[in-house]
Amino acid sequence: MAGAPQTLFDKVWRSHEVSPESADRPAVLYVDLHLIHEVTSPQAFAVLRERGLNVRRPERTLATMDHSTPTLTAQVFGGAPIALDAARRQVRELEANCAAFGVELLGLTHSDRGIVHIIGPELGLTQPGKTIVCGDSHTSTHGALGALAFGIGTTEVGHVLATQCLLQRKPRTLAVNLSGELRAGVTAKDLILAVIGRLGVSGGTGHVIEYRGDTIRALDMDERMTVCNMSIEAGARAGMIAPDETTYRYLEGRPRAPRGEAWERALEAWRALPTDALARFDREVELDAAAVEPMITYGTNPGMVIPIGGAIPQRCGDAAFSQALAYMGLAPGEPIRDRPVNVVFLGSCTNARLSDLRSAARLLRGRRIAPGLRMLVVPGSQQVKRQAEAEGLDRVFLEAGAEWRESGCSMCLGMNGDVVGRGEYAVSTSNRNFEGRQGSGARTLLASPLTAAACAVRGRVTDPRELM
Amino acid sequence: MPLEPFTVLTSRTVVLPGANIDTDQIIPARFLTTTTRAGLGRHLFADWRYRPDGTARSDFVLNRPEAHGCRILVAGRNFGCGSSREHAPWALADYGFRAVISTELADIFSSNCLKNGLLPVTVDEPTSAWLIEHPGAQVTLDVHACTLTLPHGAAVPFPLEAFARHCLLRGLDELRGLDELDYLLERRNEIETFERRA
Numbered sequence: 001m002a003g004a005p006q007t008l009f010d011k012v013w014r015s016h017e018v019s020p021e022s023a024d025r026p027a028v029l030y031v032d033l034h035l036i037h038e039v040t041s042p043q044a045f046a047v048l049r050e051r052g053l054n055v056r057r058p059e060r061t062l063a064t065m066d067h068s069t070p071t072l073t074a075q076v077f078g079g080a081p082i083a084l085d086a087a088r089r090q091v092r093e094l095e096a097n098c099a100a101f102g103v104e105l106l107g108l109t110h111s112d113r114g115i116v117h118i119i120g121p122e123l124g125l126t127q128p129g130k131t132i133v134c135g136d137s138h139t140s141t142h143g144a145l146g147a148l149a150f151g152i153g154t155t156e157v158g159h160v161l162a163t164q165c166l167l168q169r170k171p172r173t174l175a176v177n178l179s180g181e182l183r184a185g186v187t188a189k190d191l192i193l194a195v196i197g198r199l200g201v202s203g204g205t206g207h208v209i210e211y212r213g214d215t216i217r218a219l220d221m222d223e224r225m226t227v228c229n230m231s232i233e234a235g236a237r238a239g240m241i242a243p244d245e246t247t248y249r250y251l252e253g254r255p256r257a258p259r260g261e262a263w264e265r266a267l268e269a270w271r272a273l274p275t276d277a278l279a280r281f282d283r284e285v286e287l288d289a290a291a292v293e294p295m296i297t298y299g300t301n302p303g304m305v306i307p308i309g310g311a312i313p314q315r316c317g318d319a320a321f322s323q324a325l326a327y328m329g330l331a332p333g334e335p336i337r338d339r340p341v342n343v344v345f346l347g348s349c350t351n352a353r354l355s356d357l358r359s360a361a362r363l364l365r366g367r368r369i370a371p372g373l374r375m376l377v378v379p380g381s382q383q384v385k386r387q388a389e390a391e392g393l394d395r396v397f398l399e400a401g402a403e404w405r406e407s408g409c410s411m412c413l414g415m416n417g418d419v420v421g422r423g424e425y426a427v428s429t430s431n432r433n434f435e436g437r438q439g440s441g442a443r444t445l446l447a448s449p450l451t452a453a454a455c456a457v458r459g460r461v462t463d464p465r466e467l468m
Numbered sequence: 469m470p471l472e473p474f475t476v477l478t479s480r481t482v483v484l485p486g487a488n489i490d491t492d493q494i495i496p497a498r499f500l501t502t503t504t505r506a507g508l509g510r511h512l513f514a515d516w517r518y519r520p521d522g523t524a525r526s527d528f529v530l531n532r533p534e535a536h537g538c539r540i541l542v543a544g545r546n547f548g549c550g551s552s553r554e555h556a557p558w559a560l561a562d563y564g565f566r567a568v569i570s571t572e573l574a575d576i577f578s579s580n581c582l583k584n585g586l587l588p589v590t591v592d593e594p595t596s597a598w599l600i601e602h603p604g605a606q607v608t609l610d611v612h613a614c615t616l617t618l619p620h621g622a623a624v625p626f627p628l629e630a631f632a633r634h635c636l637l638r639g640l641d642e643l644r645g646l647d648e649l650d651y652l653l654e655r656r657n658e659i660e661t662f663e664r665r666a
Binding site for chain 1: 485486487488490492493496497498501502503504505511515520527545549550551553554557572573575576577579583584594609617629630632634637648649651652655656658659662666
């Protein structure tokens with residue numbers, strides 16, 4: 001069919017328009033998959049109850065619990081109550097809501113439970129060309145498989161539950177073109193931190209990013225998910241990567257992926273999704289991936305990032321910058337290397353997939369974490385946990401002196417009992433270094449799993465290449 | 469939840485000049501364990517408003533007497549970046565704010581504001597700079613005209629998505645409740661047609 005050349009985003013958007021936007025009305029956009037969790041759904045179910053509405057398509061909705069849930073085995077599987085009353089209430093309420101409205105729930109003790117953005121792809125529910133939403137800004141993760149996936153607020157969670165649709169204005173498109181081979185010791189996390197450093201924390205606002213180029217094509221699915229996950233940290237609601245053989249190999253045979261003839265039909269449709277050769281983006285940005293170093297943040301947003309061997313920049317007369325450094329207890333012009341570290345957190349929807357754990361374990365094998373340092377390793381899902389244990393990774397972490405937990409968001413956001421103490425420095429593989437994100441007064445340095453492991457061994461900010 | 473129609477708002481401003489004030493500052497995650505929308509105003513900017521022992525920090529702008537009764541928050545660039553938590557606008561609205569003005573507002577935050585009768589206003593650099601330099605200025609926001617009127621009389625236009633503007637002006641009628649959800653529910657036939665086609 002001849003037509004104007006389209007981007008991957010255009011194709012997914014257009015095929016989900018129940019009605020297109022006009023000057024006075026936003027588009028009505030159909031949602032293929034709605035993921036819900038315990039923190040941003042209770043008030044949405046309350047609206048359904050107030051108005052006497054049902055969930056329109058329960059089979060397109062999947063619930064799990066991850067944000068406020070504990071990661072200590074006894075609190076998850078019994079033996080000890082959930083320490084936080086409020087979390088216990090949210091867990092019970094999600095169970096009751098799912099039962100009342102007929103929504104499938106991967107509950108606290110379910111073997112497929114995990115961080116919502118890890119289990120979607122893992123189960124094969126996240127597929128190219130789908131529209132996927134969730135009341136969580138890191139929903140952008142699912143774009144790694146060629147889906148249009150973005151975070152929504154709780155009112156919109158209610159809209160999707162009741163109508164399977166959202167009112168949306170069409171965003172603009174931004175191509176981030178990445179070329180060159182990543183150096184040894186440089187990971188997908190370093191790549192996306194470098195991209196955010198370039199775009200700034202609002203550089204992607206109003207846009208959907210498509211990550212393109214030979215660097216992206218060479219990444220495996222776990223790495224692509226790390227890249228798309230942090231799109232929101234550049235202000236973009238969604239990040240996408242065109243599906244290719246890597247995507248199809250990843251999906252084939254997953255429990256909820258299409259099978260047999262349905263798989264063949266799906267493949268045919270997916271192969272038509274990549275951006276057409278002559279399609280235009282509203283904006284394009286280029287980055288030489290071969291020049292990217294291991295990166296680490298020094299401030300209170302993910303755009304405040306430098307190569308690990310670099311010095312903290314100086315920005316005279318910028319009050320917010322000075323406030324950020326004061327919060328972090330760091331000074332302009334100082335190197336970040338060798339700064340003492342109190343806590344290392346290996347986890348989150350950004351970096352808690354099996355390959356992340358393998359990467360950190362490779363560096364930790366036969367080593368111990370520094371005396372006095374606390375390291376928490378939190379697999380992204382119960383499935384990742386079982387796979388890691390089958391490979392003996394749990395023993396590597398435990399023998400190194402780290403804690404090995406049940407899956408969940410854990411220390412990424414300090415609302416489930418796992419927190420970093422006031423004034424402490426945490427090197428974290430998560431996605432946000434905002435003030436207080438990991439606990440009141442906590443100071444977060446974002447880095448890759450490899451860098452986090454190196455920092456754990458030395459007890460100081462360390463370039464992982466020194467230990468490889 | 470019924471919302472008053474939003475037509476014209478005149479108020480003094482409170483100013484938080486810093487750029488990139490994120491949703492974790494607006495309301496830290498530890499207050500997200502609630503299962504209702506009510507009462508979050510007391511946790512607004514909790515880590516800036518209170519010391520670890522819970523006492524108020526007298527140097528934080530919201531704790532100063534002149535902030536009392538202000539309905540308009542003026543903030544630095546990219547206010548509301550970060551998470552999708554609607555608890556951020558819930559906390560702002562519960563505290564008493566009805567509008568946020570910045571040069572740039574994060575996408576999800578802005579969308580969430582509109583669903584809660586909180587007007588997200590983006591203005592140009594010079595207007596923002598003037599507002600930041602004049603905390604407490606009495607300004608008027610007109611949703612009909614989409615203008616911000618400064619004390620010296622200048623009316624600055626601001627963008628507002630047409631349907632969101634329509635919903636703000638109508639408010640939510642308790643009986644009829646025309647809002648986005650009703651609009652979507654009325655599209656039932658189109659949605660069914662789409663589902664059959666897909």
